[in-house]
Amino acid sequence: MSDVLSISELVAHIQPKLVDLPSTQARRLLHGRGACFAGWQHLSIDFYAGVVLLTWFAEPTSEQALQDALLAAFNQQAVTLLTGMASQHRHIKPATTHVLWGEVPDKLVATEGEMQFWVDMKRQNSGLFMDMAPGRQWLLENAAGKQLLNTFAFTCSLSIAAIAGGAQRVVNIDMNGGVLKRGRENQALNGQQSAAVEYLPYKVLNSIGKLERKGPFDLLIADPPTFQRGSFEFDKDYARLLRRLPRLLAADATLLLCCNSPRVSMDEFRSLIADNLPAAEFVERLPSNEDYVERAEAPLKVLRYRYAVALAE
CATH class of the missing domain: 3.30.750.80 (RNA methyltransferase domain (HRMD) like)
Structure with missing residues (x-):
């Protein structure tokens, strides 16, 4: 059989x-x-x-x-x-x-x-990652009044959700100007033309100074690719990113830190964050999309942290 x-x-x-x-x-x-x-x-x-x-x-x-x-x-x-x-x-x-x-x-x-x-429909990436639907739902319910920095924003679907949820201001940054153009199209598609939104076609790790002048932000999303040639490699760059985030954050900011790799466990990802952003307090792991049933641990980890700035002082 x-x-x-x-x-x-x-x-x-x-x-x-x-x-x-x-x-x-x-x-x-x-x-x-x-x-x-x-x-x-x-x-x-x-x-x-x-x-x-x-x-x-x-x-x-x-x-x-x-x-x-x-x-x-x-x-x-x-x-x-x-x-x-x-x-x-x-x-x-x-x-x-x-x-x-x-x-x-x-x-x-x-x-x-x-x-x-x-x-x-005819490209390798459709432009909409459906496994991130719980993240968009969380932003719909919790982004009201927030100043959001969306790093590695791709086509800005998370920002669309944040604006729909009442975010006060959004800054999108991604080195790929083409996906940011699609982000603008998504913004217009949702009737959000009057929202306060910026699109920055820069490498995130090379633009901390620019972003610092636009902050501080009380809501930050980091959803980088595991590997993007010339931009980001998880093994060497995620720790660097985490160490630079305090320059961008307001006291008591909320962070959504993401990792989509089956070879990085939940414990390993949390340890990486604890070692390189010690002022961040773990709050929860957002639920997985119910349509993405996994036999083992889900590769996508979307973790919510609170930036307890007092610990860093």
């Missing part, structure tokens, strides 16, 4: 998510990389506003049969309108994306709650 889940068993897991799935929403339907679906660790399935995206991290398995089963599953319920299906092959460098069925635009607008985001 094979331990590999059949396609029908795989689709049976997905079907309950389709019952109340709005056609405009973004949602992960299957998180194979969490190792909870035997034989499908090389596959993720996402839904973006009417389009299903199969992302393969190794040679595809029974792709045509899986496509047919997914189409049948969507046809069995009348809530969600499916307009297209695409397949992205990450095991090929550079990654390739091709249309399997229907129409798949280069980009589209997907929703998360009341927020809207531009999503790239």
Whole structure:
């Protein structure tokens, strides 16, 4: 008897998510990389506003049969309108994306709650990391009146959530001016043109002086890539970043410190923070997105800290 889940068993897991799935929403339907679906660790399935995206991290398995089963599953319920299906092959460098069925635009607008985001359907990174949805929800509920510095801001989805939650001022910084342009587009898409927002296309570690003159900030997000050539390497740069943060923080500031790496455990990440930012008091780990089921510890760690400045004096 094979331990590999059949396609029908795989689709049976997905079907309950389709019952109340709005056609405009973004949602992960299957998180194979969490190792909870035997034989499908090389596959993720996402839904973006009417389009299903199969992302393969190794040679595809029974792709045509899986496509047919997914189409049948969507046809069995009348809530969600499916307009297209695409397949992205990450095991090929550079990654390739091709249309399997229907129409798949280069980009589209997907929703998360009341927020809207531009999503790239034919690039390796869609521009919206759905595993960070709990972080956006926390900002919606807790950013009112805050002065936010969003480092490594990418397409600024966390800032969109903070503005929607009532943040007083937001500074986004990322070395990639292209993703900041998308951040501006997301801001306009959400009707936030009147918000006090800045976009700085600089390397974070080279711009502490610039950021210091714009601070202090009482809310700071650090969500750097594990590795970005010419910008950031977790092993040598996260400690440097933490040691420089006191120059940017107001007393009693809140920090959301993030690490998305399966090779860095929760204990190791907390130890790194304790060693290099001792005035920060751990408050909680934000919950994981329920759609990202993991057999082991979730690689994404979003930790909330309080900057107890008195300890640093």
